[in-house]
Amino acid sequence: MTLISLSNVRKSYGKHEVIRDVSTSVDKGEVLCLIGPSGSGKSTLLRCINGLEDYQGGEILVHGARVDRKDRNGIRDIRTRVSMVFQRFNLFPHRTALENVAEGPIYVKGEPRAEALERSTELLARVGLADKIDAHPGQLSGGQQQRVAIARALGMKPDAILFDEPTSALDPELVGEVLGVMRSLADEGMTMVVVTHEMGFARDVADRVIFLDGGVLLEDGPPEEVLVRPQNPRTQDFLRRILPS
Amino acid sequence: MLNFISKAELYLPVLMQGVYLTILVTLGGFILSTILGMVLAFMRVSGIRPLSAISRVYVIVVRGIPALVTLFYIYFVFPDLGLSLTAVHAAILGLGIAYSPYMAEVFRSGIEAIDNGQSEAALSIGMGWGMVMRRVILPQAIKVALPPYGSTMIMVLKDSSLASTITVADLSLQGKLLASSTFENTTIFTLVALLYLAMSLPLTAFNGWLEKSLRQPR
Numbered sequence: 113m114t115l116i117s118l119s120n121v122r123k124s125y126g127k128h129e130v131i132r133d134v135s136t137s138v139d140k141g142e143v144l145c146l147i148g149p150s151g152s153g154k155s156t157l158l159r160c161i162n163g164l165e166d167y168q169g170g171e172i173l174v175h176g177a178r179v180d181r182k183d184r185n186g187i188r189d190i191r192t193r194v195s196m197v198f199q200r201f202n203l204f205p206h207r208t209a210l211e212n213v214a215e216g217p218i219y220v221k222g223e224p225r226a227e228a229l230e231r232s233t234e235l236l237a238r239v240g241l242a243d244k245i246d247a248h249p250g251q252l253s254g255g256q257q258q259r260v261a262i263a264r265a266l267g268m269k270p271d272a273i274l275f276d277e278p279t280s281a282l283d284p285e286l287v288g289e290v291l292g293v294m295r296s297l298a299d300e301g302m303t304m305v306v307v308t309h310e311m312g313f314a315r316d317v318a319d320r321v322i323f324l325d326g327g328v329l330l331e332d333g334p335p336e337e338v339l340v341r342p343q344n345p346r347t348q349d350f351l352r353r354i355l356p357s
Numbered sequence: 358m359l360n361f362i363s364k365a366e367l368y369l370p371v372l373m374q375g376v377y378l379t380i381l382v383t384l385g386g387f388i389l390s391t392i393l394g395m396v397l398a399f400m401r402v403s404g405i406r407p408l409s410a411i412s413r414v415y416v417i418v419v420r421g422i423p424a425l426v427t428l429f430y431i432y433f434v435f436p437d438l439g440l441s442l443t444a445v446h447a448a449i450l451g452l453g454i455a456y457s458p459y460m461a462e463v464f465r466s467g468i469e470a471i472d473n474g475q476s477e478a479a480l481s482i483g484m485g486w487g488m489v490m491r492r493v494i495l496p497q498a499i500k501v502a503l504p505p506y507g508s509t510m511i512m513v514l515k516d517s518s519l520a521s522t523i524t525v526a527d528l529s530l531q532g533k534l535l536a537s538s539t540f541e542n543t544t545i546f547t548l549v550a551l552l553y554l555a556m557s558l559p560l561t562a563f564n565g566w567l568e569k570s571l572r573q574p575r
């Protein structure tokens with residue numbers, strides 16, 4: 113079943129076209145990794161999916177509903193179904209880990225407070241932070257903060273989670289704990305779109321990999337094809353640079 | 358020194374009547390400029406073009422006019438337009454308007470100091486603009502805005518003395534009248550200065566306390 117579909121999506125900042133005619137789709141339960149050089153439009157594409165950016169051409173559908181920033185209720189509904197995890201975590205610094213996770217369930221979804229707090233506590237335990245529920249983000253390491261952010265995304269009971277380079281801002285020794293949590297989510301069947309430079313993760317976890325270059329989608333296929341036998345010379349070039357040989 | 362104290366005892370009761378009006382005008386000016394400033398700041402960051410343009414122009418225009426002239430305008434020109442205000446009301450309105458651009462800039466810079474990622478994270482869990490402001494941006498912006506807000510409050514207090522130019526018998530006017538009838542310039546103006554200082558110190562202390570208590574929950 114198709115959860116997210118993009119057809120002929122175009123996006124430009126002024127005259128600068130950053131997404132050029134991109135079409136692809138994400139099925140329920142699928143893990144899609146989005147790779148490509150810096151400035152190729154990976155973040156922009158991800159942000160278009162949950163309406164943090166608007167797009168000028170084509171169509172993005174989530175559950176068959178068009179992503180349209182002008183439709184305020186529609187876009188909020190889509191955002192509660194498609195959560196986002198950011199490169200720089202973006203936790204709310206004035207709230208505890210628990211409050212960060214419970215914020216959406218309580219104030220956006222109107223879940224009863226006690227229930228939301230209990231569920232949030234479980235989610236934090238699930239990302240290995242049972243002992244940190246009362247800590248503020250400033251008291252946590254980058255890896256811990258990103259795990260709180262993942263718990264916050266899960267708190268919305270989303271149909272899919274979008275990750276924008278979730279480990280790029282982390283010290284190398286903290287990358288593993290975050291990827292570990294993401295792997296277990298994938299194992300449990302969560303639908304995920306992951307922008308990443310972690311090729312090991314893409315190879316092991318992704319069902320499909322797409323390669324974006326200059327806003328153009330150049331490859332779309334299973335990891336063993338895209339990462340091991342890329343067709344396009346630009347992909348070969350990119351992989352040669354990023355993979356230690 | 359003894360001399361000063363005995364004279365002070367003599368003049369203080371008269372000056373205290375002025376203090377009452379100074380506090381009244383200052384408080385009124387605070388409240389009005391704070392409310393106007395918030396509205397202007399929200400208009401500015403609303404992302405709605407016309408609102409943000411109106412706010413921007415208002416700030417430029419009003420900030421470019423001396424508070425004294427604004428006061429004169431309200432007290433002397435408004436009656437010609439059919440709006441007569443008492444001197445105290447005109448002073449409060451004038452001070453409130455004259456300081457609203459400063460308040461607006463204080464609040465706006467507080468809001469804009471908060472990383473964009475905060476509102477994006479809030480939007481991405483389905484919050485609307487109002488909730489993003491209330492639950493995420495403002496609680497953080499307030500900490501940034503407090504110190505400049507405190508200084509603006511003290512400026513309002515000091516500029517409340519402008520009310521004396523439109524016949525409000527505030528502390529500065531009482532001082533002036535008393536001095537010109539007694540020729541005790543040194544004693545009286547020293548007292549006036551000390552009284553203003555005595556009013557600004559609690560403001561400073563209150564602000565310091567607020568800043569600290571907002572920083573506590575960490």
Ligand SMILES: Nc1ncnc2c1ncn2[C@@H]1O[C@H](COP(=O)(O)OP(=O)(O)OP(=O)(O)O)[C@@H](O)[C@H]1O
Binds near residue numbers: 125148149154155156
């Ligand atoms: N707000 C903006 N205004 C104008 N141009 C922008 C804006 N955001 C991004 N761009 C441009 O759009 C293009 C794509 O940017 P994007 O951030 O999506 O790339 P990316 O693939 O995520 O890169 P990175 O790997 O560095 O994160 C770049 O050329 C960038 O300069």
Ligand SMILES: [Mg+2]
Binds near residue numbers: 155156276
């Ligand atoms: Mg990016």
